[in-house]
């Protein structure tokens with residue numbers, strides 16, 4: 001695995017199937033939450049949307065002994081759709097955490113959301129008020145190597161990837177719009193996502209594994225935005241969770 005002295009070296013975790021991956025990722029997140037609550041009385045986590053990590057979140061809610069009122073979560077990215085729309089990542093997260101009383105999920109968009117520019121400001125305000133590093137970030141990945149809503153080809157991609165960008169979140173209009181979720185997006189910027197003690201990437205299938213391996217080998221974040229994980233600071237623990 002590529003890595004240099006000034007970036008984190010990722011650790012691969014291979015599982016027999018998607019259920020085992022859900023258990024492994026949920027266990028890791030439960031440890032993060034317990035440790036953070038023990039150390040700082042709260043845990044602050046960013047969670048990928050999409051389908052792949054949802055079973056891990058469902059399993060995490062069953063972890064014993066976590067004071068969910070001390071856990072604050074935010075989606076890594078959001079689709080600009082109304083909160084009750086099936087494509088809304090925050091809605092999907094809240095549905096998984098329904099049995100975790102007190103857990104807060106910060107919204108990145110406005111409830112009705114036909115106003116992506118207003119949502120961008122809202123997301124920036126919410127994240128500015130919580131500037132501390134994430135205890136953990138979970139990232140998914142699309143077949144085009146996008147992660148969060150950092151889409152190759154999007155007009156806002158360069159700004160969202162720029163390590164000097166001090167904005168915490170940004171509007172992204174994927175080009176072309178992905179057919180399964182054809183909406184403008186609000187995404188955490190790469191610099192915000194990488195400001196984390198731990199990063200967990202979750203993906204399934206041989207095709208996605210090939211995409212991730214090529215992305216990490218190329219180190220080209222513009223063509224393969226998931227390659228940002230290769231730019232995490234050396235003290236950030238990067239875990240790559242994969243199953244067939």
Ligand SMILES: O=C1O[C@H](COP(=O)(O)O)[C@@H](O)[C@H](O)[C@H]1O
Pocket residue numbers: 048049050051052053076077078079089139140141142147148149181
């Ligand atoms: O659009 C998105 O896609 C990615 C990958 O989703 P998956 O369904 O293939 O797991 C996801 O990580 C991102 O949060 C989401 O908005």
